[in-house]
Amino acid sequence: MGWTGKVLRVDLTKGKCASEDLNKEWADQYMGQRGLASKYLSEEMDPKADPLSPDNKMIFATGPLTGTCASTGGRYSVITKGPLTGAIACSNSGGYWGAELKFAGWDMIILEGKSKKPVYLCITDDKAELLDASEIWGKSVWDTDAWIKTRHQDPQMHVSGIGIAGENGVLFSCIINDLHRAAGRSGVGAVMGSKNLKAIAVRGTGGVKVDDFPAFLAATSAAKEVLAENAVTGEGLPTFGTQVLMNVINEAGALPTRNTRDVQFDGAHDISAEAMAEPSGKNGKPNLLANQACFGCTIACGRISKVNEEHYTVQNKPEYWHASGGLEYEAAWALGAATGVNDLDALTYANFICNEQGIDPISFGATVGAAMEMYEDGTLTDKDTGGLKLKFGSAEALTTAVELTGKAEGFGAELGLGSKRLCDKYGKPELSMTVKGQEFPAYDPRGIQGMGLTYATSNRGACHLRSYTVSSEILGIPEKTDPLVTDGKADLVKAFQDATAAVDSSGLCVFTTFAWTLEDIAPQIDGALPGEWSVDKLLEVGERVWNLERQFNLQAGFTAKDDNLPKRLLKDAAKTGPAKGLVSGLKKMLPEYYAARGWTKEGVPTNETLNRLAL
Amino acid sequence: MLKALVIDPGKCTGCKQCELACSYVKEGEFNPAKSRIRVFDFHQDARFVPYTCTQCAEAWCQQACPVNAITTNEWGVKEVHDSLCVGCKVCTIACPFGTVNYNASTGKVIKCDECGGDPACAKACPTDAITYTDIEQAGFDKMRHWAAQTDAGSRAGH
Numbered sequence: 001m002g003w004t005g006k007v008l009r010v011d012l013t014k015g016k017c018a019s020e021d022l023n024k025e026w027a028d029q030y031m032g033q034r035g036l037a038s039k040y041l042s043e044e045m046d047p048k049a050d051p052l053s054p055d056n057k058m059i060f061a062t063g064p065l066t067g068t069c070a071s072t073g074g075r076y077s078v079i080t081k082g083p084l085t086g087a088i089a090c091s092n093s094g095g096y097w098g099a100e101l102k103f104a105g106w107d108m109i110i111l112e113g114k115s116k117k118p119v120y121l122c123i124t125d126d127k128a129e130l131l132d133a134s135e136i137w138g139k140s141v142w143d144t145d146a147w148i149k150t151r152h153q154d155p156q157m158h159v160s161g162i163g164i165a166g167e168n169g170v171l172f173s174c175i176i177n178d179l180h181r182a183a184g185r186s187g188v189g190a191v192m193g194s195k196n197l198k199a200i201a202v203r204g205t206g207g208v209k210v211d212d213f214p215a216f217l218a219a220t221s222a223a224k225e226v227l228a229e230n231a232v233t234g235e236g237l238p239t240f241g242t243q244v245l246m247n248v249i250n251e252a253g254a255l256p257t258r259n260t261r262d263v264q265f266d267g268a269h270d271i272s273a274e275a276m277a278e279p280s281g282k283n284g285k286p287n288l289l290a291n292q293a294c295f296g297c298t299i300a301c302g303r304i305s306k307v308n309e310e311h312y313t314v315q316n317k318p319e320y321w322h323a324s325g326g327l328e329y330e331a332a333w334a335l336g337a338a339t340g341v342n343d344l345d346a347l348t349y350a351n352f353i354c355n356e357q358g359i360d361p362i363s364f365g366a367t368v369g370a371a372m373e374m375y376e377d378g379t380l381t382d383k384d385t386g387g388l389k390l391k392f393g394s395a396e397a398l399t400t401a402v403e404l405t406g407k408a409e410g411f412g413a414e415l416g417l418g419s420k421r422l423c424d425k426y427g428k429p430e431l432s433m434t435v436k437g438q439e440f441p442a443y444d445p446r447g448i449q450g451m452g453l454t455y456a457t458s459n460r461g462a463c464h465l466r467s468y469t470v471s472s473e474i475l476g477i478p479e480k481t482d483p484l485v486t487d488g489k490a491d492l493v494k495a496f497q498d499a500t501a502a503v504d505s506s507g508l509c510v511f512t513t514f515a516w517t518l519e520d521i522a523p524q525i526d527g528a529l530p531g532e533w534s535v536d537k538l539l540e541v542g543e544r545v546w547n548l549e550r551q552f553n554l555q556a557g558f559t560a561k562d563d564n565l566p567k568r569l570l571k572d573a574a575k576t577g578p579a580k581g582l583v584s585g586l587k588k589m590l591p592e593y594y595a596a597r598g599w600t601k602e603g604v605p606t607n608e609t610l611n612r613l614a615l
Numbered sequence: 616m617l618k619a620l621v622i623d624p625g626k627c628t629g630c631k632q633c634e635l636a637c638s639y640v641k642e643g644e645f646n647p648a649k650s651r652i653r654v655f656d657f658h659q660d661a662r663f664v665p666y667t668c669t670q671c672a673e674a675w676c677q678q679a680c681p682v683n684a685i686t687t688n689e690w691g692v693k694e695v696h697d698s699l700c701v702g703c704k705v706c707t708i709a710c711p712f713g714t715v716n717y718n719a720s721t722g723k724v725i726k727c728d729e730c731g732g733d734p735a736c737a738k739a740c741p742t743d744a745i746t747y748t749d750i751e752q753a754g755f756d757k758m759r760h761w762a763a764q765t766d767a768g769s770r771a772g773h
Contacts, residue, residue: 068645069635103646179658207644289661293630298741300628304661322659
């Protein structure tokens with residue numbers, strides 16, 4: 001009934017798979033996916049454990065709406081302790097894999113220990129086994145996907161796994177399912193690699209049931225209408241994808257450029273949604289070929305693109321001439337604006353390699369941006385980079401770097417450490433645009449003040465998907481706030497964080513919230529699950545999840561000092577655009593935020609707060 | 616008026632709402648593996664193609680059935696009668712398109728019956744890649760599209 005009620009526990013050390021009942025009491029308190037898996041992780045492991053040791057656990061978790069007809073109901077998350085940050089990691093992905101796990105009859109998979117040799121987990125309905133992966137260790141995500149489907153003679157299998165980046169311990173390596181959908185951030189791929197687990201292949205032929213079908217169908221149908229009629233989800237995202245933001249954010253003066261030295265990029269248009277739709281190359285076809293939906297999604301923001309066959313990156317490489325996952329906004333920003341590269345085909349190629357080898361393009365691009373700044377100021381020499389000319393704007397440097405990073409070869413091995421460790425190593429920690437070790441994404445906190453607080457307080461390190469106040473501050477959803485002021489942002493960030501934590505625990509995609517409020521979401525969950533699921537209950541679950549993650553991080557050793565931003569954002573004012581002259585007002589917002597959260601001045605949840613949330 | 620499911624792959628995004636709607640109506644649960652319509656992902660060509668029974672006028676499945684379990688209803692739709700079907704699967708071999716399939720849990724074959732004239736897949740499709748229209752005018756929109764392009768050249772010459 002929404003939940004399948006079954007958890008697959010895989011002991012990689014012993015090579016054993018076992019079925020157990022879902023903890024229904026926790027499920028009622030944490031709903032599913034991000035929340036519920038965070039509860040399991042918190043209960044089962046020591047937050048101080050080394051993320052790349054067998055003591056770390058890893059959970060692949062669906063939500064109660066995963067595998068249903070609710071629009072976007074196909075999400076799953078990977079929850080573990082992240083090696084990039086040392087904080088709790090929760091990376092969320094779409095595609096078809098999550099729904100397939102549900103059809104096979106499982107709410108979640110808990111992976112523990114470490115396999116002695118490379119294995120992959122193969123799940124066919126209630127049968128689960130660990131199989132030898134020696135033939136695919138060293139292969140790309142794409143080759144692994146094809147190999148597994150051929151080996152099992154089942155093209156209907158869905159595969160989630162790592163490329164060579166995860167095997168090589170690249171600290172921002174991700175987990176890719178369905179060829180180009182990513183559980184992208186915090187280095188969850190490296191955790192999988194450290195466990196000698198190459199992939200999880202799933203085939204499910206069972207059905208998913210909900211608690212009250214008539215109520216559920218009425219609620220999901222009404223909610224689909226809301227998505228279809230909304231300008232962002234009904235038109236902007238299907239037509240332009242998330243890339244609809246490139247020119248918008250650039251004009252708002254909030255596009256971090258060349259390692260965040262600037263807030264506007266002169267090449268923004270060249271790498272925008274509009275450029276992706278323009279005819280290019282000899283055949284006159286645009287970069288963008290089609291939009292693709294994830295499972296059950298009636299928005300369909302995914303980009304399917306092609307690299308121009310004449311472009312230097314793919315000349316004489318027909319294996320890259322086909323269509324595949326194209327540029328999303330965050331990737332286009334990181335590979336483009338953060339590095340100053342405005343070559344759309346080079347960005348698309350770099351994005352292909354990120355998908356093929358399992359690399360998070362946000363952290364990768366941002367790390368290259370930091371390396372470019374160190375190269376230009378003379379900190380890094382040709383000797384350090386192995387001759388790689390890391391100049392801002394160099395497409396060749398970017399595309400060579402992405403190939404080297406996956407392989408962990410030459411300077412690629414250093415880039416694979418992420419910008420914090422790289423900048424620390426070369427004595428320039430101030431040049432790392434990170435929070436809690438994770439590179440921040442495509443919004444400059446000087447031009448969108450709420451995002452500064454968002455990054456500083458995100459439980460998984462800098463991230464836009466923990467409280468997307470851009471919605472309010474730039475797009476006016478659900479109501480417009482001034483992006484240049486700090487007033488009211490503490491409450492705004494808290495509200496977005498709690499609501500997002502609830503959405504991330506449901507099986508739905510957070511992009512629905514451009515159109516949906518919790519008023520649209522609650523009836524869908526209420527129809528799917530037993531018991532009462534009101535807006536108030538969702539907010540309570542969201543706040544509980546947020547505080548649980550916070551506690552994990554406090555126990556892991558984080559303190560209020562880690563709720564911070566790079567000095568550049570606090571000291572160097574924006575040079576152009578609407579935010580000209582402004583720095584981030586984090587220092588003013590942070591105490592307000594702690595108060596709004598019911599935390600002490602040291603950022604620790606008070607006993608009263610913990611009791612209120614039954615923590 | 617006879618109607619048909621008209622599929623326009625160019626509009627399909629691969630969301631599988633059709634499979635979810637079909638399996639709910641036919642099986643009472645969300646189960647794409649048992650959907651009578653399936654969406655195929657030709658990933659490297661950026662194409663998604665929904666595919667289901669086209670209700671052949673002279674249907675191979677019907678002619679092959681040894682127990683006359685497949686009949687034609689008033690809308691020209693080929694229906695499987697579970698009370699007669701013996702699960703021999705000969706129809707699944709006879710169908711050139713693969714759209715008749717065996718359901719191991721019931722021991723009967725399953726195929727699209729257009730939901731008795733109100734197909735759930737067409738209603739669920741968010742992009743109109745699947746529509747339910749007059750069978751004799753199924754090509755009208757496509758003809759109109761190409762007609763517009765044919766005319767454009769001569770007008771430009773004026």
